[in-house]
Amino acid sequence: MEHDTDGTLLRTARAALVTGQGALNKGWRGLFTIPFRAWLTYLIARRWLLIAAVVGAIILHLPLPDGLTPEGMIVLAMSVMATILFVTEPVPLPTVALLLIVGEVLLLGRSSSDVARSLMNDSVLFIMGSLMIAVAVVKQKLDRRLAFLIVRFTGTRTANVCMGITLVSGVLASFVGEHTVAAMMLPVGVTLIRLTSDDPAQVRRLAAVLLFSISYGASIAGVGTPSGGARNAIMIGYWHQFFYDADSPETWKYAVDYLRWMMFAYPLFLIQVPFVTAVLFFTFKPKQKNIARAVVRLRAQLADQGSMKVSDWSTILIFAVILMLWIFASDGIGLGIVAILGAAAFLVVGLVGWEEINNGVNWGVVLLYAAVISLGIQMKETGAALWIAESFLALLQPLGADHGFGLWAAVMALTTAVTNTMSNGAAVAVLGPIVLKLAVVAGEDPLVLGFLTAMSSAFAYLTVVGTPACTIVYASGYLRTTDFLKAGWKMVIVSTIITLFAAAMYWPLLL
């Protein structure tokens, strides 16, 4: 039983503080008579919150470095504190969003209306809309038909089934987001495992290759299109916010539309598909080279689901329209509005109820992304992003990594490290402004460094919490945390090499 947080200490602390209630009843003086142990326990339980506060206070009291404004220093302190809280989670993560909003008003002196306005933009609408669509799509039960499709075309060889799962998971994840696909495909993977054997020990390695085929397939494809994940919409938003000027034709390339993003990113996903299967088989070496028994039984289970229903066709139709609008109209009306329109369409047609959507979306996450994007914009406006970019570049200079290939690799390494410790959307939201300023200072194309950041934010193969797909497949109970490390480092190397190769050889053809 792992994944413990500091709740025990908190619990003990609360209990100890309750014990000290008698002391509190004495009025404010009672605070000084609460047992030392209670205070100590409470402080240790909240250690990361305190460490974040102390680090923030230290940064704010440091002498102002050359080139950084006092406001920039405040934003820098807030960013460092937010990063510590994201990684260590001493408080529920939406609390970080609330603290950022309060901090922007109290520390930066912005008006509350300004802050409120900065919380809602197209990227946030997109995140909100795509989560609602995700719930609607999962509720339509198309997963059984997808499973039937996979086992019908892949045959019974385990390697082929895994590649089929990776491809189908990837293609879907590139359009509807990896969480949706993981939610839909997990029962398919677990059913195949169960139909092979009820003994978990017999199917441990098989379970690893099947379940990682889902999560890694979804992860490599999540960057395939803008709608594949929040990070893509966030990066598109940053490009637009930082560089686009309607009156300056040379900046129009920074208004990256759906199709242009796909041209950069989709081939990378397709190239990685066979590598996922190869890495997983090389790592886990499943005993079962052929799962004919499980495939035949699954086919039999799925064969009696009858022909496509009206609701199935309606779902496909609505999604096809959303996709067309993303490709052909998002340039004018925004990705977010299309996503919101899609969610509304599912509700209007009656394919999903509002209660289902309300219960299926974690609204705290939307708030969190909104606050982090707002902070990212403040990083740019106050000059904090520029100062960090210059400082980072100065660090890379002695290593010869302050330009070109070296800089690309450094940015990818930084993003991969950050994304493995927090959500990939949050990683891009925090790093995006810095990396884009870095590109400006280093004389690199912000599109290239922006794409490299977005792409490498998907390389969160190493930890359970790295990507939603990893978290969801881990919840099946078949995987160990160490499995992610075993296969993950190989995937990081493969994905990094392929992405760097694309940046050097393929992307210049598109720029």
Add this chain to the structure above:
Amino acid sequence: MDRPDEKRFRILVCIDGSDECYRGLRYAARLGGGVDADICLLFVRPVDQGLRSGGLEARVVRENMLEWGLELPGTKHLMKGQEILTELGLMSDDWAQQTVHVDKQGDPLGDNSIVYTSSSGKKVTLKLEVAPDIVGGILEEAEGGGYDLLIIGASERWQTGIIKTIWDPAVAQKVVARAHCSVIVARELEQGRGHLICTDGTENAIDIARKDAILASRCNCPISLITVVPETVPEAEGADILLRTRQAIEEEGPEVVDSLLKIGEPVEEIVRAGADYSVIVIGRSNKRRKWWLFETDIAYQVLERAENSVMIMK
């Protein structure tokens, strides 16, 4: 939370699907059979954290799994535990069954348990609990349920060294440090090799030895004693400690099959001798540092270094 039956011995077994937890369960079944104990199988699931699933609530995934007819991991592990108890003859199909649900932490599933009760009132409970963290959930159940013994598998990431122990201890380490009842940390837990009870001749140690001996004898586990004296102390003093402890135990009825007198460093000698037994039983010292976060007593060191199961009696 179940209302504890004060008269009946209660054992809480933490289930996480590992081989170790099921070995612990078999051991609990043996102890439970002997003392006619109530047994609770507990699986703790941390509260869902929306960001980890990308903003899609985990309940959507769970509902989809259930609609495919697949059990959730916790349910699956608990059902396996139930099968083991049935195989061992500790429970049967004719027991009364009661399902209990408690809303908790704003979680859509909350706490769910099935309580099986025999005609004699003996209970086996399968409990799927949600808590902010796993240790918190285990301790809440252990304290609220009035358990006498908690069995938990040793984690693969058992930390050694004072800094790691304080900063990032494994779940079992936290449970041992904070639990108010006796705890068995199961490692390669094999039945039938008996209990090795450690004694230093203090009133507390003798009392603990007596309590464990009663428990062990009811499930026919052989009882042995060990005491370790430093080289500077006469051997006769060690022999006297063993004699007094043995007399205290035998007054209650159980028979002590062996008494070991060792000379040297206590932790090292106990760990070495204890390797031949199912469980090393050691009491937690009453002389603990005021700063209890720094666990330094012998019991904790034995737990850290032993390669087999250790029972910390409280």
